[in-house]
Amino acid sequence: MNLIDSAGGGNRLARNMGDAYDVIVVGAGLAGYCAALEAARLGASVALLDREPQTGGATVLSGGSFAFAGTALQKSLGYDDSPALLFDDLMRVGNHKNDEALVRLYADQQLDAYEWLAALGATFDKVYIASGQSVPRGHSRSPREVLDIVIDHATRAGVQTWLSTRVTRLLRPEPEGTVTGVRIATPEGERDIAARKGVVLATGGFSRNDALLELFAPAQASAQRMGSDGNLGDGLIMAWKLGAAFRDMGYIKGTFGSHVSAGPRDHFLSFGMYAGGIAVNLNAQRFTDESKSYKLIGDACLKQPEARAFQIYDQPVFERQRPGIPSMDFGHYLEAGRIIRADTLDELAGKVGLDPLQLQKTVDDYNAGAACQQDPLFGRTHLCNGFGPLAQITQAPFYAYPCTTVVLATYCGLTVDVCMRVQDVFGATIPGLYAAGGVMGGFHGEAYMTGTANGKATIFGRVAGRDAAARGNAV
Ligand SMILES: Cc1cc2nc3c(=O)[nH]c(=O)nc-3n(C[C@H](O)[C@H](O)[C@H](O)COP(=O)(O)OP(=O)(O)OC[C@H]3O[C@@H](n4cnc5c(N)ncnc54)[C@H](O)[C@@H]3O)c2cc1C
Structure with a gap:
C-alpha cells in the first residue's frame, strides 16, 4: 500500500495507520481533496483513499477550466458577469431539468470557492468563452497545478492519503442505519476502516465502464471513451447497493471535438467552431448549429456517417486561438x-478526403448567410451560445480538424441534498454517506456548461467535507 504521510508533508510511507478516522474520503481527485481539506481544517481526522497508484483522477486530464462568475479577473478584462446570470445560464443549459437547489448553491458559493482557491495559491490569469457560457467565464489553469496546491x-492539514487502495464496499451494519466505514482491498488483502462521522464518495464518473455506459447511455456506443483508469463507477455501484437514488442518467452525452486518434487518457479536444469554424460530416455537409453546447453537437455527430466530422475554418479563426488553453491552442495541434x-x-x-466541390459549396452557402448574420440551414446566430457575431470563412490558409464525439465525463449519478448527503430511492437521507464531484447527479440536468465539473468538484467537495466533519460520531 502506497501512503502519503501528513507528518512529513511529502510522499513518505506512513506507518501505524489507525483503523478509524472521523471522515473517510474516497477518491483522490479535486472533489476528494477539497472535501478532505475542509474536513481536516474543522479538526476531523481524515483518510483519503484512491484505487490508483497516483492522485489525480479525471481532474488532471481536464482542460483546467473552472466556471466562475463575477470575478475580479473577469472585471479587469471587461466581462460583465454575475452569479445571477450564471444561475440563469446553468438552468437554461440544463433545460431546467437540473435540481434548482444545487444550481442555486453553486451560484451562491462559487465566488467564495474562487477566493478560497486563490488564498491557497491557486489563482487564475486566463478567462475564455466556452460551451454553454453567455459571457466568457472559463477561468483556466493547469488542473495538475490546481490539484497539487490543494493536496499540499x-x-x-493532516489528511492521510492512501494510494493503491480500492474501496470495495460501504459498511452499513443496519439496513436503514448509518454508514460506518468502508471495506478496502489492498495488495495485502481486505480489511475494514471505520468512519466515525462520515464517508464522502468522490470517485468521479464512469466514462471508462463500458457495461454501465451500455446500461445508461446506449446511444453513445460509437463514441470514444476518455477518463482516468479509476473512473469505473465504483462509488455509484457501492451506493446503489445501499438503495441510493440517481439523477440525470438519461442525459449522458458525449463531447464533440475529440481528435479521431485520441486514446482513453488523451486530452485531444479542440473547439475551433466556437472561434468561428463550421463542422461538416464525411459528405462535406454541415449538420448542426455549431454555436450550441458541444454535448448537443456530440449527439448530432454520432448520427453522421462513421460518427465523424471535420471542423473547418480559415486564418482569422485560427488567430483567435488561446495558446496555453488546450482546447483553444490551435497552433499546438x-x-x-x-x-x-x-x-x-x-x-x-x-x-x-472530402469532396472538394461539396466543401466549397458548403462554405459558400455558410458565407452567404454569415454576411447578413443568418444561417438558413441551422439557425446559427453567433459563434458560441449567443456570443460573437458570425464571420465568413474566406481568408487562406484554411484548416481542417478531424474529430468525433467522446464520453469524457458522465455528469450524472447519486442524488444528493444541498449538504451533499446521499438520498435513497424513497427520498430519505442515507446517514453518514456523502457524494461530491463527478459521482453525483442533479446539478447539470440535460446538458453541461464547460468549467462546471471542476467548479462543482471544488464547491460541492467543500460542502461535503464541512458537513461530514460537523456530524456527530457514528461509531
Ligand atoms: C479530457 C477531459 C477534459 C475535461 N475538461 C474539463 C474542463 O475543462 N472543465 C471542467 O469543469 N471539467 C472538465 N472535465 C470533467 C472534470 O475533469 C471531472 O468531472 C472532474 O475532474 C471530476 O472530479 P472528481 O474529483 O469528482 O473525480 P476524479 O478527478 O475523476 O477523481 C476520482 C478518483 O476516484 C478514484 N476512485 C474511483 N473508484 C474508487 C474506489 N473504489 N476506491 C478508491 N478510489 C476510487 C479514481 O481512481 C479517481 O482518482 C474534463 C474531463 C476530461 C476527461
Missing part, C-alpha cells in the same frame, strides 16, 4: 499534426 494544503492546413479549400479537401 490537505497534507499539511497544428504542430502535432492534428490540425491540417492548406492554401485553398480545394487542397484542404484533397488532404482530408
Whole structure:
C-alpha cells in the first residue's frame, strides 16, 4: 500500500495507520481533496483513499477550466458577469431539468470557492468563452497545478492519503442505519476502516465502464471513451447497493471535438467552431448549429456517417486561438499534426478526403448567410451560445480538424441534498454517506456548461467535507 504521510508533508510511507478516522474520503481527485481539506481544517481526522497508484483522477486530464462568475479577473478584462446570470445560464443549459437547489448553491458559493482557491495559491490569469457560457467565464489553469496546491494544503492539514487502495464496499451494519466505514482491498488483502462521522464518495464518473455506459447511455456506443483508469463507477455501484437514488442518467452525452486518434487518457479536444469554424460530416455537409453546447453537437455527430466530422475554418479563426488553453491552442495541434492546413479549400479537401466541390459549396452557402448574420440551414446566430457575431470563412490558409464525439465525463449519478448527503430511492437521507464531484447527479440536468465539473468538484467537495466533519460520531 502506497501512503502519503501528513507528518512529513511529502510522499513518505506512513506507518501505524489507525483503523478509524472521523471522515473517510474516497477518491483522490479535486472533489476528494477539497472535501478532505475542509474536513481536516474543522479538526476531523481524515483518510483519503484512491484505487490508483497516483492522485489525480479525471481532474488532471481536464482542460483546467473552472466556471466562475463575477470575478475580479473577469472585471479587469471587461466581462460583465454575475452569479445571477450564471444561475440563469446553468438552468437554461440544463433545460431546467437540473435540481434548482444545487444550481442555486453553486451560484451562491462559487465566488467564495474562487477566493478560497486563490488564498491557497491557486489563482487564475486566463478567462475564455466556452460551451454553454453567455459571457466568457472559463477561468483556466493547469488542473495538475490546481490539484497539487490543494493536496499540499490537505497534507499539511493532516489528511492521510492512501494510494493503491480500492474501496470495495460501504459498511452499513443496519439496513436503514448509518454508514460506518468502508471495506478496502489492498495488495495485502481486505480489511475494514471505520468512519466515525462520515464517508464522502468522490470517485468521479464512469466514462471508462463500458457495461454501465451500455446500461445508461446506449446511444453513445460509437463514441470514444476518455477518463482516468479509476473512473469505473465504483462509488455509484457501492451506493446503489445501499438503495441510493440517481439523477440525470438519461442525459449522458458525449463531447464533440475529440481528435479521431485520441486514446482513453488523451486530452485531444479542440473547439475551433466556437472561434468561428463550421463542422461538416464525411459528405462535406454541415449538420448542426455549431454555436450550441458541444454535448448537443456530440449527439448530432454520432448520427453522421462513421460518427465523424471535420471542423473547418480559415486564418482569422485560427488567430483567435488561446495558446496555453488546450482546447483553444490551435497552433499546438497544428504542430502535432492534428490540425491540417492548406492554401485553398480545394487542397484542404484533397488532404482530408472530402469532396472538394461539396466543401466549397458548403462554405459558400455558410458565407452567404454569415454576411447578413443568418444561417438558413441551422439557425446559427453567433459563434458560441449567443456570443460573437458570425464571420465568413474566406481568408487562406484554411484548416481542417478531424474529430468525433467522446464520453469524457458522465455528469450524472447519486442524488444528493444541498449538504451533499446521499438520498435513497424513497427520498430519505442515507446517514453518514456523502457524494461530491463527478459521482453525483442533479446539478447539470440535460446538458453541461464547460468549467462546471471542476467548479462543482471544488464547491460541492467543500460542502461535503464541512458537513461530514460537523456530524456527530457514528461509531
Ligand atoms: C479530457 C477531459 C477534459 C475535461 N475538461 C474539463 C474542463 O475543462 N472543465 C471542467 O469543469 N471539467 C472538465 N472535465 C470533467 C472534470 O475533469 C471531472 O468531472 C472532474 O475532474 C471530476 O472530479 P472528481 O474529483 O469528482 O473525480 P476524479 O478527478 O475523476 O477523481 C476520482 C478518483 O476516484 C478514484 N476512485 C474511483 N473508484 C474508487 C474506489 N473504489 N476506491 C478508491 N478510489 C476510487 C479514481 O481512481 C479517481 O482518482 C474534463 C474531463 C476530461 C476527461
